[in-house]
Amino acid sequence: MSAPSEAPSTSPSTSTSPLSPNPSNAAPPRHPPLRRTPPTRLHLDIPPNDEPSKNDPSRARPQPTTLRSHSDQAGIPRLPKRHNLGNGRRDCTQPLGVPMKRVLLLHTGGTLGMTGEPLEPNAYSQALTDAVPELNELAEIDTEIVFNLDSSDIGPEHWTTLTDKIAEHYDDYDGFVIVHGTDTMAYSASALAYSLAGLDKPVVLTGAQRPLAALRTDARRNLADAVELATCDIPEVGICFDGLLLRGCCSTKSNARDYRAFDSPGISPLARLGVDIDVADHVLHRNEPFAPDARFDNHVLAVHMTPGFNPRLFELMLEAEDHPHGIVLAAFGAGTVPTAKRSLAPTVEKAVGLGIEVLVITQAYGLVDLSLYQNSRKLAEVGAVSGGRMTVEAAVPKLMHALAIYDDAEARRAYLQRNVAGELG
Ligand code: ASP
Numbered sequence: 001m002s003a004p005s006e007a008p009s010t011s012p013s014t015s016t017s018p019l020s021p022n023p024s025n026a027a028p029p030r031h032p033p034l035r036r037t038p039p040t041r042l043h044l045d046i047p048p049n050d051e052p053s054k055n056d057p058s059r060a061r062p063q064p065t066t067l068r069s070h071s072d073q074a075g076i077p078r079l080p081k082r083h084n085l086g087n088g089r090r091d092c093t094q095p096l097g098v099p100m101k102r103v104l105l106l107h108t109g110g111t112l113g114m115t116g117e118p119l120e121p122n123a124y125s126q127a128l129t130d131a132v133p134e135l136n137e138l139a140e141i142d143t144e145i146v147f148n149l150d151s152s153d154i155g156p157e158h159w160t161t162l163t164d165k166i167a168e169h170y171d172d173y174d175g176f177v178i179v180h181g182t183d184t185m186a187y188s189a190s191a192l193a194y195s196l197a198g199l200d201k202p203v204v205l206t207g208a209q210r211p212l213a214a215l216r217t218d219a220r221r222n223l224a225d226a227v228e229l230a231t232c233d234i235p236e237v238g239i240c241f242d243g244l245l246l247r248g249c250c251s252t253k254s255n256a257r258d259y260r261a262f263d264s265p266g267i268s269p270l271a272r273l274g275v276d277i278d279v280a281d282h283v284l285h286r287n288e289p290f291a292p293d294a295r296f297d298n299h300v301l302a303v304h305m306t307p308g309f310n311p312r313l314f315e316l317m318l319e320a321e322d323h324p325h326g327i328v329l330a331a332f333g334a335g336t337v338p339t340a341k342r343s344l345a346p347t348v349e350k351a352v353g354l355g356i357e358v359l360v361i362t363q364a365y366g367l368v369d370l371s372l373y374q375n376s377r378k379l380a381e382v383g384a385v386s387g388g389r390m391t392v393e394a395a396v397p398k399l400m401h402a403l404a405i406y407d408d409a410e411a412r413r414a415y416l417q418r419n420v421a422g423e424l425g
Contacts, residue, residue, distance in 0.1 A: 019211070021109045021119075021148040064104055064142030064169070065125045101174040101231040103139040106165060108158065108188075109149040110181025112208040112219045119148055131212050132220045138227045142173075151181025151188070151207075156296035156400055159191035163294035166196060166203065170290060175202040175230030179223075182207045182253055182261050185239055189248025191296065191397035193237040193421035198288040200235045205248060207241070209259055218242065218259045225273045234283050237421070238270055245271035249394045249423035265365040266389055266425055284422055295404035299325040302396055304363065305337055311347040318351055326357040326399040329384065330392055335360050335368040336375035345378040352383035357403065359416060361387035361395045367425075385416050394423040 107113060107124065125143040129135055146165060147158065166176055180188055189205050196203065206226035208219035226240040237248040239262050246264040254263035272278045301324040303314065317323060329348070331337050337344040348358050360379055362368050367389050370380035380386070387395045398416065406412035419425075 019111060019114045021114055021150055064144040065121045066140075066142050100138075100140045102172065103141045103175050103177055103227055103230045104166075104169050104173040105141055105143045105177040105179065105227070106162065107143065107145040107179045108147055108151070108154060108162070108181075110151050110179065110183075110185075110207045111210065112179050112181075112206075112212055112223070113148070114211045115213050119145055121145055127212070128223065132223050134224050135227055138224065139175075139231050141227060149181070151184040154181070154184055154188060156191070156298040156397075159188060159195060159296055159397065160294040162188070162192060163195040163292050166192075167290075167292040167294075170201070170292075173201070175204065175232075177223075177226045177230050178203065178205045180205050180207050182209065182241075186248070186251040186253055186262070186391070186393035187397055189237050189239050189251060190394045190421075190423065191401070193247075193249040193423065194398055194401045195294050195296075196237065196290075196292050197420075198286060198290040198292075199237065200286070200290060202230045202232060202234045203237045203248075204230045204240050204245070205238070209257070209261055228273075228277065229271060232271070232277070232279065234270060234279060235286070236270060236284055240273075243273045244269040245273070247422050249398075249421050250389075250391065250425070252391050252393055265391070267422075293401075293405055296397065296400040297325055297403035298400060299323075300328065300396055300400050300403070301326075302328040302330060302392055304330045305332055305344075307338075309338060309342065309344065311342055311344050314344070314347045315350065318347070318354060318356065323354070324356060325403050326359065327351060328387070328392060328395045328399055329358055329360045329379075330363045331360050331368070331376070331379070333362060333364055334366075334372045334376055335362060335370045335379065335386065336373050337379060339375045339378050343378070345382050348379055348384050349382035355409070357399060357409070357412060357416070358384040359387045359390075359395055359399050360384050361390050361392060365389075385413050388417070388424040390423050398423065 107119070113119060113124070121143070124145060128143065135141055144165070146161060162178065185205050185207060192203060204226040206222045208217060208222055210217040210219065212219040221243070222241055225243065229238065229240055229245050234245065238245045239248050239251045241262045242260045244262070246262055246269050247267055250264040250267045251262050252265065253261055255261050268280060270280050270283050301317065329337070339345055351358055360368055360370065368386045370376045370384070370386045390398065398420070402412045402415045406415060
């Protein structure tokens with residue numbers, strides 16, 4: 001068993017070097033040991049990049065590592081879990097005597113696992129159970145370190161890897177937990193919501209604002225909550241943070257410092273974890289075959305409209321040889337852009353004429369309605385598509401996915417306007 005021996009701080013006032021999943025850049029320990037005896041250490045291995053080491057055959061195809069259940073070992077009976085159910089249908093209670101649900105925990109990096117030491121698969125799962133012993137009471141868990149990155153380095157190719165990983169193990173587990181940095185978690189959650197079409201098991205992303213090894217960490221609670229939710233009948237991609245499960249493709253990182261780091265504006269949480277777990281009635285239960293499609297086209301650019309925006313700068317991008325295949329345009333209010341002086345409409349028209357898909361979302365929270373104002377109508381007239389209620393985190397991966405899977409513009413536009421995973425509210 002291992003546990004953190006040092007507690008790195010995330011506070012800028014005490015920080016002398018940055019937190020990093022890459023040990024060579026890791027912050028030196030600054031706090032006294034978390035526990036005096038025995039001083040153990042969260043020991044995490046993983047190459048600093050996302051590629052397994054080529055010389056090590058055991059890494060060629062990493063296999064999940066199983067967490068040993070203390071209760072099974074010691075013969076300690078499990079307590080029944082209690083859940084308040086919205087309508088009696090969404091039962092995630094595991095009665096006594098029924099085998100524990102199986103959960104695959106995939107590690108991708110982020111603050112939760114940052115320790116200043118390399119990650120090692122066996123030690124990683126050991127460290128999880130040491131730090132959060134109740135994990136063993138919640139599910140039979142296998143872990144796998146898929147990569148170990150600050151989430152600002154995670155992108156479409158990693159979404160593809162995660163989709164493939166879940167598809168590969170889909171029949172072996174009841175649910176999946178993905179440990180992920182918070183910075184781009186909402187993008188990854190959205191991407192998976194689209195790529196895991198027909199999902200009928202929970203996929204729960206979680207992370208932490210303070211490392212598992214740190215004092216006063218939020219990692220323990222988030223991990224335990226995420227694992228428990230992965231055993232429930234909530235067949236969506238969600239973000240579990242600070243006692244809430246949010247729909248992944250409606251979520252946004254709303255705070256960089258609070259433990260309540262995520263919000264899903266316009267839609268209430270899928271579940272609230274207090275004394276009981278309250279599961280909302282609007283959890284989606286789709287009746288489609290599981291048909292994952294891991295393709296994303298990363299030639300997508302997001303443009304944030306600002307007063308006085310110079311359309312010529314936009315146009316220069318279109319003239320580049322390697323121009324974007326799609327643009328997410330974050331317009332004002334209900335979808336307005338300047339049309340009097342420095343009108344954007346001719347440039348959007350040019351983009352559409354070049355076959356570049358322009359998807360309009362709003363910088364505000366709420367619905368884009370391109371028919372509402374003269375300054376929004378122009379965009380519809382020149383062929384831009386309304387992104388409805390989509391956040392930028394939902395819109396960018398959706399456009400990337402649409403561009404990758406549909407050559408036909410009509411079909412692509414129909415997909416963009418279809419409520420694929422609840423992203424349109
Ligand atoms: N920079 C970190 C990441 O997103 C922040 C976090 O995990 O909370 O990987």
